[in-house]
Amino acid sequence: MSRFQSFYQQIAGNKLLHWLETLPAQLKRWEQDALHGDFKQWQKVLDHLPVAAKNHVELKQKVEFGLPEDLSDGQKQRLEALLRQLMPWRKGPFTLHGLTIDTEWRSDWKWDRVLPHISSLKHRTVLDVGCGSGYHLWRMKGEGADFVVGIDPSQLFYCQFEAIKHFHPDPTVHLLPIGIDEMPQLKAFDTVFSMGVLYHRRSPIDFLAQLKQQLRPGGELVLETLVIEGDEQAVLVPTDRYAKMRNVWFIPSTAALLLWLQRVGFNNAKVVDLSVTRVDEQRKTSWMENESLIDFLDPTDHSKTIEGYPAPLRAVIVAQA
Numbered sequence: 001m002s003r004f005q006s007f008y009q010q011i012a013g014n015k016l017l018h019w020l021e022t023l024p025a026q027l028k029r030w031e032q033d034a035l036h037g038d039f040k041q042w043q044k045v046l047d048h049l050p051v052a053a054k055n056h057v058e059l060k061q062k063v064e065f066g067l068p069e070d071l072s073d074g075q076k077q078r079l080e081a082l083l084r085q086l087m088p089w090r091k092g093p094f095t096l097h098g099l100t101i102d103t104e105w106r107s108d109w110k111w112d113r114v115l116p117h118i119s120s121l122k123h124r125t126v127l128d129v130g131c132g133s134g135y136h137l138w139r140m141k142g143e144g145a146d147f148v149v150g151i152d153p154s155q156l157f158y159c160q161f162e163a164i165k166h167f168h169p170d171p172t173v174h175l176l177p178i179g180i181d182e183m184p185q186l187k188a189f190d191t192v193f194s195m196g197v198l199y200h201r202r203s204p205i206d207f208l209a210q211l212k213q214q215l216r217p218g219g220e221l222v223l224e225t226l227v228i229e230g231d232e233q234a235v236l237v238p239t240d241r242y243a244k245m246r247n248v249w250f251i252p253s254t255a256a257l258l259l260w261l262q263r264v265g266f267n268n269a270k271v272v273d274l275s276v277t278r279v280d281e282q283r284k285t286s287w288m289e290n291e292s293l294i295d296f297l298d299p300t301d302h303s304k305t306i307e308g309y310p311a312p313l314r315a316v317i318v319a320q321a
C-alpha cells in the first residue's frame, strides 16, 4: 500500500478530489525513485522513532508534541540521536517530549510577522508551496484550518516532516514530496502560502500564475520573498551568487512585485510587512552546523551580502485571486 494512502482517502470526498487523477501516478514514481541512498537511511530513522503517549499538543504559540515524562531518559537520548541523523534541520523549532530541535531558522518569527495580516484560517483548506520541513503547516493547523497540505520536493524535508508527524499523526496535515510544476490547476484552496520560494524560481511571473491556479476565485495568496528597494522597474538578478546561494534568480522591489501580481490577475495586493533578516533569526546551531547568515554577509558591513548586494530584506504580500 502507498505511504500516501491516508492522503488519498482524505481528499476522496472533498474539493481536492480532482487531484486523484494525476497524483497517485506521480507519487508512485517518486516512491520507486526515492527508495535508496540517503532516503533509505532516513526511512530507518522514521521506523525506529519511539512510540509514546500522544496527549500533549501545542500549535498556537509554538510546535510542541508530547511531555518529557512520557519517555524514559534512555528513550529521550535515543530520540535525539535518531533526529540528529536527519540533520541539517533548517526550519523550526520543534519540541518533542521536552527535546527542542533548535533549527537554523526561527520560522516562528516569520509566522508572527505573517499571521496578523491574513484572513482567518478557520475551516480553510490551505496549501503551502515550498513548505520545507513543514513548520508552518502545523501553525496553520493551530489557527483552525480544516485541511493543510504542503508541497516540497526535498526528500530530507519530507522525512523531517514525517518524523514530527510521528508524534502527532493528524490526518488533516500532509506534506507531499512534489514541486509546484507537478501540480494540476486545482483552483480549490482557500489560502495559498508561498514563503521563501519566489527568488528560487527562474520564471517568477509564471510561478505567480501557478499559485493563482491553485486558489479558488476570491481565495487568498500569502507571499513572502526577498525584495530590494526601488521603483516598479527595479529587479536584482545576481551576476552569480546571492548570499552564497547559487539558485537565486529574481529579487524585485515591492513595487515591481505588486505590478507582477496585478499582471497575472491578482486583486488588492498589499505589502503588509517588510523586515531585514537578522543574524539571530537565521543562524548556525547544533542542529544545523553549516554556514549561516552571518557568513553570507559582508563582515565589515552587515547591510551588504558578501557579494556586495543589499542584505536580505523580506516582504510579506497578501492578495486575492
Ligand SMILES: Nc1ncnc2c1ncn2[C@@H]1O[C@H](C[S@+](CC[C@H]([NH3+])C(=O)[O-])CC(=O)[O-])[C@@H](O)[C@H]1O
Binding pocket: 091, 105, 107, 110, 129, 130, 131, 132, 133, 151, 152, 153, 154, 157, 178, 179, 180, 181, 194, 195, 196, 197, 200
Ligand atoms: N519547484 C518547487 N516547488 C515547491 N517547493 C520548492 C520548489 N523548489 C524548491 N522548493 C522548496 O522551497 C523551499 C524554500 S525555503 C522556504 C521554507 C519555508 N516556506 C519558509 O518560509 O521557511 C527558503 C530557502 O531555502 O531559501 C525549500 O524547502 C525548497 O525545497
